[in-house]
Amino acid sequence: MANNALTGVGSESKQLATWYFTFAAIIFGAQLVFGVVAAIQFVEPSFLYGVLDFSIARILHINALVVWMVFAMFGSVYWLLPDETGIETVGIKIGKLLFWIFAAAIVVVVLVYLFIQVGPADDTTIWFITEGREYIEAPRWADLGIVVVALGFVANLFFTGMKGNRSGIVTVLMADMIAFSGLYLCGMFFTDNISMDQYWWWWVIHLWVEATWEVFVGSLAAYALITIIGAHRKVVEMWLWIEVAMLFGSGILGLGHHYFWIGTPEYWWEIGALFSALEPLPLVAMFIHVLYDWGKTQGEQMGAEHTDEDHVKSVITNKPAFTWITLNAFGNFLGAGIWGFFHTLPQVNLYTHGTQFTAAHGHLAFFGAYATILIGMMYLAIQGTNGIKVMNHTKASIWGVSLITSGVVGMTVALTIAGYSQVLVARAQMGGTWQAYFDGQAGMWFQQAMDWRLVMGVVTLLGFVFLAKDLLTSGKSPVHER
Amino acid sequence: MAQKSVWSDNRFWRRSATWVTGVASVLLIWLTFDTMGQISMGTDADLKNGVTKRVPAPTVINYKVDYVFDSRRGHEVPKIGPEKEKFFGKFWSEEEAAALLHKGKLASQAKNCMDCHTLLGNGAYFAPDLTKAWLDPAWQDGGTMQAMTGKNSKEEAMVAFLMNPDQYPTHERMMPNLGITHDEAVALVAFLKHMASIDTNGFPRNFGRMQGAVHGK
16 A cells, blocks of 8 residues: 555546645745744834734734645645545545635635735624634635635545545544534634633634644654555554544643633633643654554564665655654654643743743744644655655755754744743733833843844745755656656 | 554554543533633623623623732632723713624724734734733823823723824834724723723733832832
8 A cells, every 4th residue: 555655646636635735835935934024023123014014924924824734734635545545536626626716715815914904893804804813814704715625625535535445544534624624613703702702712723733633643644654664554553543542632621721811710720731731642652652663573574684775775765754754753742742831731821821932832833743744745745746766865855854943943942032031021020011011022031032033933934945946846856766 | 563462452542532532522512511601791780789700791891990819719800890980981881882892802803903912811922911901000090101192091092092003102013003993992992991801810910010120110
């Protein structure tokens, strides 16, 4: 089954996957550009003031983040479905039509964000301009469009899974994608009650990012381990199920760590603290254990059988993808796990809630948990589409992964320092008023940290340029074994 | 590998995953029902009778709102009334207050407030948290904002600022002019006062009680 991945040519599902990946990569670039704009505005507030204010740059930064990841996730499913099920994806024509509807809708939403920005306080703004709720600002017409597209996607996945061979990975994906699509509905209604508003808003944001998306990348990691190093399906799928149990077991009630201070009852302190503290556990487990089992059995076997240079080299059939997926295992654990745990207990969160500390966690978590593995999937697609047997690193792929990783880690460290400074001055010392906030922002260490965040943001963008070049040209590079 | 052990049996783990997910989901739904009851908006009658709700009725704008330390709970809690106070020079009926809060909440979304500020601590970190903005010392009588805007009430000063924030800079980082109309600004102030009256389990802590040492105040 693993070999099917190498012959992407001829599968319409895989062709559609490459469309999704291409659009995702473009939006990823846009995310970084608007991120740099927002980072500049922290250092130099007059930059684009009144033209592209911080709020708009940030909306574009975080919405582009969500959109490129969703596109790359859809692309990943269309890519792995033929390999896993052994058949062509059902309803691929509809899938292609939905891709164009989705992409066109995104372009319209972005243009409205850029050029209309805000509206009057009435329903027309909510329907056509912005819903003004962080991460899911998209106006309601686009919400409805997203629901239609998601339903079409889920239908394709279900009918293909039911018709073809339903592997463990496909089963997990089917259950996960239903939850993923259904949860979006929780973020679509309007209420005057801000506590109620944020209660359901977190059902989308948290239950996506800390439950369904995590399980999704677990499935991708499982697929990638089978495809790239030929790990035994039985071992991988066992760990996938363990991971599902641990992720949903901790992540669903871990939602409570967002309910400490929004008007919700005190019992969420204990529930949120306990379950979210367990969230880091599963994040690195599958990868480590699969590699461990793989080394014990298959690795030893291969080592004994093949001592010559060529065979040792080709144990990993896609080196750039494997690099990104290794980064995923550790980035997820560090960014989502450790950086999340730092401020997940209510005793700490009382002071860190709503500070740059959250931004530090957000940057490393989204990168470590999601960006890495989705970029890895793009490399698998390049390998498959170009009929490459063993994909090696190019200069650009090494520069890309090194600069992007250093940049994101650098931003995280800078924002963590900014966060400490802000927490101690604005919150602990001065009690969180308007004046306290700006005194916190004026601190020397805060400002230096923001300078470094900008530098590291530019490093990340530079890394993206190398990555984009590599994604466009690597398929034809002579360094690979064909 | 020990293939026969239950610990390496995929079916066992698949069932475990299903059960764990099911139990966690059921617990979440059960807790959600309880929380919905506790955070649904109170009524005007609750306010009149002194019944404490975590999220009070829109007519809370007719009452004096404060944020005081509760030694039993170990943190600050909102104190609503019993003294009444006029809001923009009048007392608002239930219908008027509800309509005002509705418009204010809409405005908070239509102007993308939470993409610079935080509301209940959630949002962006480019501008101050607005959870207890209504109680911020800067807006009180004798505070800097009334002097800067030339208004002699907190509400009027907030309206003047919201309509033309670029004329009243408090920092190098200025709020942009978002085309907020007078009606929208009044509604936003109601939204802020209502938010300040929500029981947030003591977040933010020590709000407005400490002047800090940065400027030696």
